[in-house]
Amino acid sequence: MGIENAVPRIVPGSANPTLAARVCALLGIEQVAAALERFPDGELRPAVGDVRDRDVYVLGTTGGHVHDQLMELLLLLDACRRCGAARVTAVVPYFAYARQDRRTGPGQGIGAKVVADLLVGAGAQRLVVVDPHTQALAAMVPSVVETVSAVDTLAAALRPVPPDAVLVAPDLGAAKLAERYAAHLDLPVAVVRKTRLSGTAVRAERLAGDVAGRHPIVVDDMISTGGTVEAAARLCADAGATEELTVAASHGLFCGSAPAVFGELPVKRLLVTDSVTPPESVPVRVCSLAPLLADTIARLSGMRSRS
Numbered sequence: 001m002g003i004e005n006a007v008p009r010i011v012p013g014s015a016n017p018t019l020a021a022r023v024c025a026l027l028g029i030e031q032v033a034a035a036l037e038r039f040p041d042g043e044l045r046p047a048v049g050d051v052r053d054r055d056v057y058v059l060g061t062t063g064g065h066v067h068d069q070l071m072e073l074l075l076l077l078d079a080c081r082r083c084g085a086a087r088v089t090a091v092v093p094y095f096a097y098a099r100q101d102r103r104t105g106p107g108q109g110i111g112a113k114v115v116a117d118l119l120v121g122a123g124a125q126r127l128v129v130v131d132p133h134t135q136a137l138a139a140m141v142p143s144v145v146e147t148v149s150a151v152d153t154l155a156a157a158l159r160p161v162p163p164d165a166v167l168v169a170p171d172l173g174a175a176k177l178a179e180r181y182a183a184h185l186d187l188p189v190a191v192v193r194k195t196r197l198s199g200t201a202v203r204a205e206r207l208a209g210d211v212a213g214r215h216p217i218v219v220d221d222m223i224s225t226g227g228t229v230e231a232a233a234r235l236c237a238d239a240g241a242t243e244e245l246t247v248a249a250s251h252g253l254f255c256g257s258a259p260a261v262f263g264e265l266p267v268k269r270l271l272v273t274d275s276v277t278p279p280e281s282v283p284v285r286v287c288s289l290a291p292l293l294a295d296t297i298a299r300l301s302g303m304r305s306r307s
């Protein structure tokens, strides 16, 4: 491909400036300046500094104000391409719309595929994502997808775990994730069967696995409204688990009623990463993805990471 300078150029989106700054500090490089102008009608116009002939990583997450963030990311990718970057990689720690990876009802589209196509169409030659909701994402993107995981980071932060703990997957989709935590923490796994009734309502129906007398550690790829965790916690308590629980998720969006849900649940420890900046109203421990992303960028660009 002929990129002569292996030192990557990091272009930060405005969604997560702290994470971008940490990644750059670990790599020992300066961020590329990126300015964002907002027009009165809501249009965005980002502009990037010097990226010509360089290996460029646009770091833009898509949690929070999802459509503004997505649009900004697309415009930044396009700007890098048009400013002569030799290669452009979109680093999207939280990939929104990944839950729409299939049609679950009549009349629907496949949102994950639409977003993947938009990123590639805007100029992303590669994509870096952290624990996407669907592994099918890699098949939807017609270019290289580097999927990395926060499980090592979060599992390390969960230690020491109570000896009587049990990992709980709050739905079938989280079962594999729970198995990966189990491999780190040497704990048994229980799985909840959940039905989603709407974007804000779920029903936890059955529990497979023994939680009686045990401390539940609920693990999931993401927390949105907190309804999934709440339903799992109640089902575990009904099945005789200790009332107090621990929760770990790769992405903490904490939308809508989530602060109230976590204000009421007897959660002893709540861990998420900084893929999305959590609201101050939720007492959460944030484990930074910066070392993981810095290592990934260093590996992809051919430079060595200092982390």
Ligand code: R5P
Pocket: 099, 133, 170, 171, 173, 174, 199, 200, 202, 220, 221, 222, 223, 224, 225, 226, 227, 228, 229
């Ligand atoms: C869905 O399957 C995801 O893995 C999460 O369980 C879900 O998105 C969490 O959403 P909420 O917090 O609103 O229940």
